[in-house]
Amino acid sequence: MANRGEIAVRVIRACREMGIGTVAVYSDADHGALHVRMADEAFPVGPAPSRESYLVIDRIIDVARKAKAEAVHPGYGFLAENAAFAEACRNAGITFIGPSAESIALMGSKVEARRAASKYEVPMVPGTLDPVESEDEARRIAKSIGFPIMLKASGGGGGKGLRLVRSDEEMESALRNTRSEALAAFGDSAVYIEKFVEQPRHVEIQILADQHGNAIHLGERECTIQRRHQKVIEECPSPVVTADLRRRMGEAALKVVRAANYYNAGTVEFLVDKNLQFFFLEMNTRLQVEHPVTEMVTGIDIVKQQIRVAHGEKLSLKQDDVVMRGSAIECRIYAEDPENNFFPSPGKISLLRTPSGPGIRDDGGVYEGWTVPIDYDPLISKLVAWGSTRDEALRRMQRALREYHVGGIKTNIPFFMEILEQPDFQKGSFDTGFIDRWLQNRTGAHPISDSERDLALLAAVLHHTSRSAESSESPAPLAASPWKNAARTGGLRR
Amino acid sequence: MTKNTAIIGDERIEIVHDRNESNSVHARIGDRTYDVRTLSVEPGVFWFNLDGRSVEVVVTVFGDRYLVSVGGQQLPVEILDARTALKKATQHGHDGLIEVRAPMPGKVVKILLTEGAEVNANQGILVVEAMKMQNEIKSPKKGVIRRLGVTEGVAVNLGDLLASVE
Numbered sequence: 001m002a003n004r005g006e007i008a009v010r011v012i013r014a015c016r017e018m019g020i021g022t023v024a025v026y027s028d029a030d031h032g033a034l035h036v037r038m039a040d041e042a043f044p045v046g047p048a049p050s051r052e053s054y055l056v057i058d059r060i061i062d063v064a065r066k067a068k069a070e071a072v073h074p075g076y077g078f079l080a081e082n083a084a085f086a087e088a089c090r091n092a093g094i095t096f097i098g099p100s101a102e103s104i105a106l107m108g109s110k111v112e113a114r115r116a117a118s119k120y121e122v123p124m125v126p127g128t129l130d131p132v133e134s135e136d137e138a139r140r141i142a143k144s145i146g147f148p149i150m151l152k153a154s155g156g157g158g159g160k161g162l163r164l165v166r167s168d169e170e171m172e173s174a175l176r177n178t179r180s181e182a183l184a185a186f187g188d189s190a191v192y193i194e195k196f197v198e199q200p201r202h203v204e205i206q207i208l209a210d211q212h213g214n215a216i217h218l219g220e221r222e223c224t225i226q227r228r229h230q231k232v233i234e235e236c237p238s239p240v241v242t243a244d245l246r247r248r249m250g251e252a253a254l255k256v257v258r259a260a261n262y263y264n265a266g267t268v269e270f271l272v273d274k275n276l277q278f279f280f281l282e283m284n285t286r287l288q289v290e291h292p293v294t295e296m297v298t299g300i301d302i303v304k305q306q307i308r309v310a311h312g313e314k315l316s317l318k319q320d321d322v323v324m325r326g327s328a329i330e331c332r333i334y335a336e337d338p339e340n341n342f343f344p345s346p347g348k349i350s351l352l353r354t355p356s357g358p359g360i361r362d363d364g365g366v367y368e369g370w371t372v373p374i375d376y377d378p379l380i381s382k383l384v385a386w387g388s389t390r391d392e393a394l395r396r397m398q399r400a401l402r403e404y405h406v407g408g409i410k411t412n413i414p415f416f417m418e419i420l421e422q423p424d425f426q427k428g429s430f431d432t433g434f435i436d437r438w439l440q441n442r443t444g445a446h447p448i449s450d451s452e453r454d455l456a457l458l459a460a461v462l463h464h465t466s467r468s469a470e471s472s473e474s475p476a477p478l479a480a481s482p483w484k485n486a487a488r489t490g491g492l493r494r
Numbered sequence: 495m496t497k498n499t500a501i502i503g504d505e506r507i508e509i510v511h512d513r514n515e516s517n518s519v520h521a522r523i524g525d526r527t528y529d530v531r532t533l534s535v536e537p538g539v540f541w542f543n544l545d546g547r548s549v550e551v552v553v554t555v556f557g558d559r560y561l562v563s564v565g566g567q568q569l570p571v572e573i574l575d576a577r578t579a580l581k582k583a584t585q586h587g588h589d590g591l592i593e594v595r596a597p598m599p600g601k602v603v604k605i606l607l608t609e610g611a612e613v614n615a616n617q618g619i620l621v622v623e624a625m626k627m628q629n630e631i632k633s634p635k636k637g638v639i640r641r642l643g644v645t646e647g648v649a650v651n652l653g654d655l656l657a658s659v660e
Contacts, residue, residue, distance in 0.1 A: 340597060344625035347599050347652055350554045351538055374600050374624040374649075402566045407538060407554025410561065410568060417566040448565050451544060454523040455530070456562040456569055457500045459540040459551035461509050462519070462532070463560065464573040465496060 001025065001039065002060045002085075003075030006365030006381060007287070008035035011073045014303035023067040025060060027053035029373035034365050041067055048375045054078045057088050064094050071095035071310060073303075077377065080286040081108055097310040099285050103260045107283040111154045111192055113260075117280050120255040125271060125279040127194035138175055138193060139168060145195045151175060153182030154190035161185055162229065164196055197279065199431040201272040202226065203238050204284075205253035206294045208305050209263045210315045217250035218294050218302070219324050223269075225419070227342070227435045232412075233419065234290035234330045236297045239390060239428025240276065249278055250319075256283055265291075265306045274431075289332065289382065292363060296328035296386040327390040329397050331416045333404070335378040338415040339445055346372040349380075351407030355400035359386040359393070362400075372409060380411070390428070394420060418446045499579070501572040557595070557653030592634050594657045596650040600624035605646050611639050619657050622650065633659050 001008045001024050012022045012035060024039035029048035036042045043063040046053035053059070055078055064072055072089050074080040074097070086101035098104070107113045115129045126145045131154055132138045142149045142165065151174055153161025161182040165174045175191065183189040201224040209215035222238035223231045241249070253268035260283065267288050269281040291302045300317065309315065337345045352368040364381035366372060372380060385400055387393030398420050401413055419425055422438065448456075500507045511521040514529075521528045531543040535550075542549045552563045559572045600622040607619050618630040619639065633639075643655035650656065 337598070341629075343598060343629045344600075344627055345598050346624055351552060353552070376625060378625050405552045405563055407552060407561060407563070408556065410556075414567045446567060448567050450526070451528075451547075452549060452564050453502075453569070454521075454526060454528065455542050455544065455549050456551050456564045457502065457507060457509060457523055457571060458511065458519070458521050458528070458530070458532075459542075459553050459564075460500060460560045460562050460571045460573050461496075461498045461511060462534070462540060463538060463553040464498065464575065466534070467555075468575065468577070 001035065001075070002054070002072050003078055003080070004030055004033060004035055004054060004365075004376065006363050006379060007075040007077075007289070009038055009365050010363050011075065011303055012038050014301060014307065017301075018304060018307065020307070023063065023069050025054070025063050027375070029375050032370070034367050034370065043067065048373065050078065050376065057082075057085050060085075061088055061092050061094070064089075065092065069094060071097050071307070073097040073306070074286065076286050076289055081284070083108065095310050097264065097306050099260075099262050099264045099266065103262045104285045107260050107262075107266075107285050109154055110152065110156065110282055111190065113282055114192075114280070116259040117256050120259045122252050122255050122259070122280045123278060125194045125197060125281075128192045131190035131192050132175075135172055135175055139171055141193050142168070142171065145193075148196040148198075150194045150196045151178040151191050152194060153178060153186055153188070154192055155186035155188040156182060161191075197271050197273050199274050199433075200224075201238070201240065201430075202231075202269065202281075202432055203241060203249070203272045203278070204267045204269040204288070205249055206288070206291065206302070207253050207257050207262075207266050207268060208300075208302070208309070208315060208317070209257050209266070210309045211263045211312060212314050214315045215254050215257045215262075216315060216317055216319045216322060217253050218298050218300060218322055219246055220249060221267075221288075221290055221293055223290065224430055224432050225425070225435060226432055227439070229432075231290065232332055232435065233416070234293050235390070235393075236293035236328050237324055240272070242276075245276060245278070252278070252280065256280065260285075264309050265302050289379070290330050292361060292382060292384045293328040293330045296361065296384055297324045297326060298322055299325070326386055326388045327393040328384055328386045329390075329393045330382055330384045331397065331401070332379055332412075333381040333383055333406075334412045335372045335380050335406075335409050336412055337410040338412050339410075342412070344374070344378045345410035346374045346378065347409045348372075349406060349408050351405060353403065353405040354381070355383070355403035357400070357403075359396045360384070360400045361386070380406070391426075394426065414446060418442075421446075496575075499574040501574065502569060557651075559653075590637075591640065591658050591660045592637075593655055594619060594631060594634065594659060596622060596652055596654045596656055597631070598622070598624055598629070599649070599651050600629070601649050602644045602646055602656075603628065605642065605644075606630075607639050607642075609639055609642050613637060613639055613659060619659075620644070622656075631656055633657075635659060 015022045022039040024036045024042040025045045026036045027048050045059045079085040083101040083105040086096045089096040148166045151163045163174045163178045178191050179189040203220050206218040220238050222235040225233035256268045267284040270278045272278045335345045336342045348371045354362045361384040366380045385393050385397035495512045498509045507524045509523050533541045538553045540551045554561050559570045562569045603623045604621040613633040615636045616632045622629050637659045640660045641658045
């Protein structure tokens, strides 16, 4: 398991159900992490910074060899979409649980991906297939497809290296800035142009393909609810996708699969405009964070399918076997502070109460007493609710969020409580700018009743009083002594 | 009878409470009074029965404050008793000195001002990084940097002293 956190735990669970032994890798910061505790074997791979541990291909391969692992699951992030890693696994005789290195490389370049998909007549946002060479060329193309346009880094992803250009005058600085950002972030200054789709929704199709030419899709996920281009809530099915649209988008996604000569699980992302026209955006050649909503609605365990396909088995499912039942929603629970510009809030989890009951799934990667390291993504858990209808799923999610208590660090749970109460969200009426617009107009935290606030203060006083009583009975001081603090900071200043 | 002050946001609220019997508390919180039945279900988890209404509150330590969750919201609350109020007063020295403490654990990646430098309210003093995000720590008021508690490259914990501004 060449990953950490909740996704490593998710994959270990699938392996255990299949009777497959698991090997975890961990950095110094993850000594004692949940995935390490749960795996059958665990090996250190280096210091806390991921470029010295989880991203070092040779170290991961060494562990795989030492443990005699037959296969490697890359999870998402880290080395999951790194063609060189897939290649290194192949050269070491270890099965990479994912597509071929060639498919990863092809879909990893947005320009190459568009070119490949265009040969199969997959609908695409009007724009260029080649990186733009000059400012003049950029202006000419923008004029022919019409402003507003988006400048996009060819090697980009994760919301970086994107710029909206509304007019000819903005082109020069936008092109310069996008290029330098792209060079800094991805080591490649190539930039291409796409027409900007107004009020877009982000809808993606989950696909499964084997190494024998069989491929199916598992319907769509609605991923429009994003903050600064990062998904925060996902749903299956989308509130706007009809059976007919699903079939057409599914067929388009399977064309991309053929264009990329793709096998294993993957996700084809589309933009959907307000008239329900859809356009190919990119393909993610890995397991998605949000895969559980599809699993809840289709009943198909995507991780197990990945392992079977990687093992060379034929898909046991046909397209007609995929039946969507009910509705699921996922909230990404992050260690971050919604009242402080969503800044990460790592630290020790001093209390953890996770929700349960009908229709609830909590894919966590932490435990009470664990210190969320400062070095990695602040995702601590994915909370998923299933209901027979979208309305039931939303209400279950609200109920589960109220049952969820994380102490010692801040989380975005209160933020989700607020979003789920927004009438436009409840109606399913939103586009990718929904959260950022809403946050701009938000005046402050959600108000609670006077009596709730007063009881909160009273509880804090009662807790404080009992802690003070304990500390006056024991010789240990309540907090670090000011003398020690002075000595410590004095030492640092020298 | 126990007296405390709760600081929540910019508000200071006086709280006086008294345990009538083991399971019951009489409290005056600001200008409202309550008689509630309560039970400490487990450390930090309090259940209240307020006129038949059942409310559960979770309290954990958060730096030098408490993080209180109720109804799906999280409130950072500072509680002062006679002892902590005194300690705070000694630490602060006098009213004009404000301590800037780390709002989250992380690493100090850049120090923008030196000791003795003049600083405006909301001007950045230093930058703390966690999970690849950088957060500029700003001065709470106009004044002079009296002391820097950290150097570039050091790791800080929640609540560590970063600087004091006078």
